[in-house]
Amino acid sequence: MSQVRIPSRDSAADRGVPSAADDALVIDVELARADFTLAAEVTLAPHGITAVFGHSGAGKSTLLRTLAGLERAARGRIIYRGEVWQDSAAGIGVPPHRRGIGYVFQDAQLLAFLDVRGNLGYAARRAPPTANGPAFDDVVAAFDLAALLGRPVRVLSGGERQRVAIARALLTRPRLLLMDEPLSANDIGRKADLLPYVRELPRRFGVPVIYVSHAMDEVAYIADRLLVLGAGRVLAHGPLDTVLERLDLGPATGRFEAGTVLNGRVVRHDDAFQLTVVALGRQTMVIPRVTAAAGDAIKLRVRARDVALAIERPRGISIRNVLDGTLIDIVEEPATAYAEVLVDVGAAHVRARLTRAAAAELALVRGCAVFALIKSVSVDDRLVLGRAGDAELHG
Amino acid sequence: MLTLHELAPLWLTLRLAAVTTLILLVVGTPIAWWLAFARTRLRPLAEAIVALPLVLPPTVLGFYLLILLNPDAPLGAGWLAVTGDTLTFSFSGLVLASVIYSLPFMVQPLQAAFVTMGRAPLAVGATLRAGPVDAFLTIALPMSARGYLTAAVLTFAHTVGEFGVVLMIGGNIPGRTRVLSIAIYEHVETIDYAAAHALSALLLGFSFAVLALVYWLNRAHALRVV
Numbered sequence: 001m002s003q004v005r006i007p008s009r010d011s012a013a014d015r016g017v018p019s020a021a022d023d024a025l026v027i028d029v030e031l032a033r034a035d036f037t038l039a040a041e042v043t044l045a046p047h048g049i050t051a052v053f054g055h056s057g058a059g060k061s062t063l064l065r066t067l068a069g070l071e072r073a074a075r076g077r078i079i080y081r082g083e084v085w086q087d088s089a090a091g092i093g094v095p096p097h098r099r100g101i102g103y104v105f106q107d108a109q110l111l112a113f114l115d116v117r118g119n120l121g122y123a124a125r126r127a128p129p130t131a132n133g134p135a136f137d138d139v140v141a142a143f144d145l146a147a148l149l150g151r152p153v154r155v156l157s158g159g160e161r162q163r164v165a166i167a168r169a170l171l172t173r174p175r176l177l178l179m180d181e182p183l184s185a186n187d188i189g190r191k192a193d194l195l196p197y198v199r200e201l202p203r204r205f206g207v208p209v210i211y212v213s214h215a216m217d218e219v220a221y222i223a224d225r226l227l228v229l230g231a232g233r234v235l236a237h238g239p240l241d242t243v244l245e246r247l248d249l250g251p252a253t254g255r256f257e258a259g260t261v262l263n264g265r266v267v268r269h270d271d272a273f274q275l276t277v278v279a280l281g282r283q284t285m286v287i288p289r290v291t292a293a294a295g296d297a298i299k300l301r302v303r304a305r306d307v308a309l310a311i312e313r314p315r316g317i318s319i320r321n322v323l324d325g326t327l328i329d330i331v332e333e334p335a336t337a338y339a340e341v342l343v344d345v346g347a348a349h350v351r352a353r354l355t356r357a358a359a360a361e362l363a364l365v366r367g368c369a370v371f372a373l374i375k376s377v378s379v380d381d382r383l384v385l386g387r388a389g390d391a392e393l394h395g
Numbered sequence: 396m397l398t399l400h401e402l403a404p405l406w407l408t409l410r411l412a413a414v415t416t417l418i419l420l421v422v423g424t425p426i427a428w429w430l431a432f433a434r435t436r437l438r439p440l441a442e443a444i445v446a447l448p449l450v451l452p453p454t455v456l457g458f459y460l461l462i463l464l465n466p467d468a469p470l471g472a473g474w475l476a477v478t479g480d481t482l483t484f485s486f487s488g489l490v491l492a493s494v495i496y497s498l499p500f501m502v503q504p505l506q507a508a509f510v511t512m513g514r515a516p517l518a519v520g521a522t523l524r525a526g527p528v529d530a531f532l533t534i535a536l537p538m539s540a541r542g543y544l545t546a547a548v549l550t551f552a553h554t555v556g557e558f559g560v561v562l563m564i565g566g567n568i569p570g571r572t573r574v575l576s577i578a579i580y581e582h583v584e585t586i587d588y589a590a591a592h593a594l595s596a597l598l599l600g601f602s603f604a605v606l607a608l609v610y611w612l613n614r615a616h617a618l619r620v621v
Contacts, residue, residue: 068521095526097525100524101522111516111534
């Protein structure tokens with residue numbers, strides 16, 4: 001146990017003094033396996049959706065299972081809102097069924113000898129009657145399960161299974177919902193259909209969510225906060241947009257999917273061309289028409305590989321969205337052709353991925369004025385309104 | 396053809412097999428659970444001990460039990476002091492011997508069922524607020540129902556067919572230790588072939604029916620899995 005790092009025992013949470021720590025999930029755990037070691041130390045704010053992101057093998061699922069108490073070999077401390085779930089030094093280890101967590105497994109893990117109603121009822125019967133939580137019928141309605149209640153679970157599609165699994169977890173009336181790549185099963189045809197359910201969980205059912213995923217598009221759509229895990233360690237943690245802007249996380253977040261999220265506001269719709277104008281601070285962007293109404297907040301995800309840079313405003317090109325801004329960071333990747341650039345476009349930051357040769361030719365340095373040419377954006381419109389929208393934005 | 400007197404061994408045999416099966420359901424479950432889930436280097440040793448009755452000649456097992464259970468040995472003496480009856484040449488002794496003799500027939504199918512089930516459903520139960528006992532009763536039992544049926548049927552049938560161990564520690568006391576196989580042996584010894592034929596045919600038919608049932612259950616299971 002000597003290698004376990006235990007932080008100061010004199011924290012406010014230990015003394016029982018109300019403080020920020022009483023509204024936090026304190027994690028300081030270590031788990032040694034033959035091929036990898038998890039050593040995660042981080043304090044999370046259990047509100048909204050916190051995504052745990054990393055490549056496969058980074059330790060995401062292991063961390064989640066450790067939080068649930070399913071990894072008996074894990075050592076260290078876990079404190080949820082002032083309640084000690086684990087403190088190996090003090091010999092404390094609350095068993096999983098007493099932690100008040102809900103858990104959605106990667107492969108749903110429905111109880112095969114029960115039908116859908118049986119699976120939901122199993123959870124509902126064991127929910128503490130005093131705990132706040134949604135009623136059976138409300139959950140059935142929210143996840144469109146009424147027609148499935150009498151069916152054996154083996155006839156369900158992948159998407160239906162996961163809806164039942166999420167509903168079942170909610171019916172235990174959890175204080176914290178842990179979700180392990182619930183949309184990654186092969187037979188889930190359209191995971192976009194399920195994302196809105198997930199996204200709405202904290203607001204609709206009042207339960208904070210920790211969501212494990214290796215898919216950056218998923219994470220960017222649903223997460224409020226992002227925790228990046230690499231080789232069993234916490235590489236970064238913070239608000240989604242802040243973490244996404246960090247160029248140094250390239251290898252961990254994946255170059256192909258790297259990008260930032262822009263928070264805009266719908267200005268108006270253009271019915272003739274089926275477009276929507278979105279305000280982004282003092283600048284505007286035009287995207288394929290979305291269903292959000294004028295004045296609505298909207299999230300746009302822009303991938304670094306979809307952004308080109310120019311040092312003059314280009315003319316005569318098909319790209320409709322050209323934002324002027326200031327280059328605030330540039331990171332060259334040694335031994336590759338590429339450089340990652342972060343541009344301040346006023347209300348938000350945009351990442352761009354270009355070749356080092358281009359950066360040299362344009363003499364890009366911190367502080368220089370640039371134009372960001374945005375080839376495509378992904379819109380989270382569908383998450384609220386059930387619309388799909390990953391759109392190429394050529395003229 | 397068979398008189399009531401001649402059917403007494405049949406009744407005794409069924410009673411012995413039923414009691415043995417019930418005891419082994421209770422005793423075998425934790426042993427099988429431990430063998431299926433414990434992370435220990437002792438497992439091979441424990442599995443070997445459980446499997447011993449499969450390979451040991453019943454006479455060897457019966458001989459050791461005779462040594463252990465006779466009224467001069469501590470166990471046999473203690474039993475005599477508490478119950479006023481001996482363990483050797485008594486029904487209780489037969490039950491004890493049968494429990495040991497049939498142990499692998501209960502433990503091995505249960506262990507296989509638990510291994511097939513795996514830990515995942517128990518973790519699911521825990522995340523649904525089911526404690527270990529709750530999860531065992533409401534998840535592990537229904538998921539292992541077929542394993543339990545196979546184990547119980549095999550244990551029952553194996554106990555019915557027991558001969559060597561009974562002969563060693565039970566002898567041949569009518570109404571007390573004279574089970575079916577012993578009765579057949581005696582009929583043959585006394586050249587009463589008609590009675591031996593009748594009882595043997597009964598045992599043959601019973602054994603075949605039991606095995607057919609087990610294989611049919613396993614076949615249905617395989618079909619369901621596919």
